[in-house]
Amino acid sequence: MNILILGAGPAGLMAAKAALGNGANVTLVEENHGVGGQIWRGESKLIDHPKLAFIGGARVVSRKGERSLLLETAGGGRTLAWERLIVCAGARELLLPFPGWTLPGVTGAGGLQALVKGGMPVAGRRVVVAGSGPLLLAVAASVQAAGAKVAAIVEHRGTRELARFAGALALRHGAKLGQAATLAWRLRGVPYLRGATLVGATGDTRLRSVTLRRGTGDVSIDCDFLAAGFGLVPNTELGALLGCAIDGGRRIVVDGNQRTSVDDVWAAGECTGIGGVDKSMAEGRIAGLCASGAAPGATETGARSRAHDFGELLARSFAPTNALRAMCQPTTIVCRCEDVTAARLTQHADWRNAKLQTRAGMGPCQGRVCGSACEFLYGWQAPAAQCPIFPASAATLAGAAPYADISANGSSMLSAGSVNHFGPDSVM
Template identity: 40%
Template structure:
């Protein structure tokens, strides 16, 4: 780390000279990678679509004091580091990355900022794009008033907006707890947290759980908040239908068996105006897929990038950290991000990191990955959710493709993989490009074909040459420019 002002007063990067490292994403992993690399002398560009650093986990409003956020001191340390190393670390907010490609000298990252395309050239890249809510369809889930759990939390943390007055929170995983607690503290009436799984499965991993004392304390804090607001917490229960005409007026919850099939006679209706649902997270893997990184299906069933002990992907010069290489929470993301930043800096500048620091980070990563594995084992998505659906339940809301339409093209037209289903019935062809419906479409396709979901199934709906929506004119100009360069 620099010890004098002279060491941080390095001249700004000359125009036209590529960065050593482009860090893609300014959440916990990206911030940790960028600041660690800059601290070791690398010239770093930190790109993010958000107006402020922090990602989804530390999403906040201007002048936020952090009172409503967990782990805020960790964010403050990283934000201070952004300022400390500003001479060689360019934070580029409001940059939506739509494509990354290999060049003769490294990589070109294409981003859209205020409607203008920008190209950032670097010798290496660290992909730290995070994840978003994984959704399972159910009858009525397209009604106004049904949100993802992360969407409800983003409204509250980023804008101070409470999504509704009477809220039902449902799905699986510990993320439901902070969502419900935050809503209650902000004045909403939370009718209950309905956890489809059985968290007592953590008892099968006693040593791993004990090593994560901080995580246990965090969960206890949220449970106390629920208790203070008299919010019921029900396990093996979830929302199986949302009801209403123009918007949500009620949610039907039901008990589930071990496979998540509805237990007969347990349905009951709750009057509400908002439903917040989440079934874990889907890693954002468009950019690793664009770059040709090898992928695999992780323990939670999601598609993730393969990395080695240095957070290197299978593509030289590409590092991946955080949820894109496995969902495991903010602390694990910070650890992986720092390791990626240190090794990327060493690869580009030759600045050797402290071996004792590396050893400590490797131990932390192992412990935190162990906890993530226990988490996935305790909160799996069981196949019985498919039985909640009716033939006319919408699966792809962009193209209004129903569960019945997917079954029909598999069973009658022989479309036995998601790519073929996409071509025949159009799920994943709308604005979200399969981000919302991809997991469900892959699961339903595999089930109707009489097999399990595979890596190729998930890849078929996750691979996108254009990662984010961009104007057609931008693509035309980029194509013309590319052809001109080839001709030259």
């Protein structure tokens, strides 16, 4: 049995491990050169497995026929056929517009963490981490460990709401509470401002300071970086490309076996709904088992239920509140690819009209940033992904060489060139 897995984050890695354990041949495709996804980025080691092939630095951009995908690689376009497929495409950050959010030095919360993990030096630089949710603590701890001075963590939710969240963690997810306590200990001494909202970022050629509102008073903090995170949005484009049912444009729909609405296609991890790394791992394991012909046991389904419970708690506790809409002023740029302000967008009734009249969503991000922002700001449902689902070169679209037949085992795929075997110690 040949299984193609798209995405080498925790979900994809656990799916690969489960499927290999069940005797399947596995090909794992990942747009980054390394494995690990958002959370284990650059921290996973490579090992060899005779039935596993890894295609790194390859992004799926479109379909080429009924059961074949088009990949963009540094060496040009490649096609890849599949028999059984598991989508593990993860999530991206929800970026909400506020004055100054396009200044150099302002990033998403996870975005700054990714840059730091990728080697960007921040030693001695002052960082404000703002937004809402537990990711803020993880990001602040990462940048502090890299030598930055965290000037403040700015949490939109108030003390009472955070206490309720901690109480629910203590009752049902003690290990998570322990992780949060460890991060809080590492960040002791860093001002943790609760019930505070971003008013704006100011600077000249780059960010110089951030203004916050707490109650009725505003306060400004000088800083070099602002990492602003308001939650995550599932990456549904690959599911949509394959024709899978997507719930309200928000998540790939799966059944209890992680099976999508399309024959021989499963999905796992944040692309089926936001819930954290444990959810991704539990769902990945179940998808890998089911795609390779086995049934999940009580251990797997129990782990998934606990992880789903945690995901629901996260959503209840940290979903962006309506008050955050006030961050976006009429002159604030919402579509940063095409420089479209909020004032221009609010003249239109829906996303389609706004797009036709202003070009919002027609830049390189294809609405991945402003589409989610407009959904939050104006309640407009973002449009379905168009092919190619990511920007691709004309050469990729015009002609693509096939990878070796994936019905061969992993080793034969090595002859295709940019293919390596791998396996992170932590999960394989």
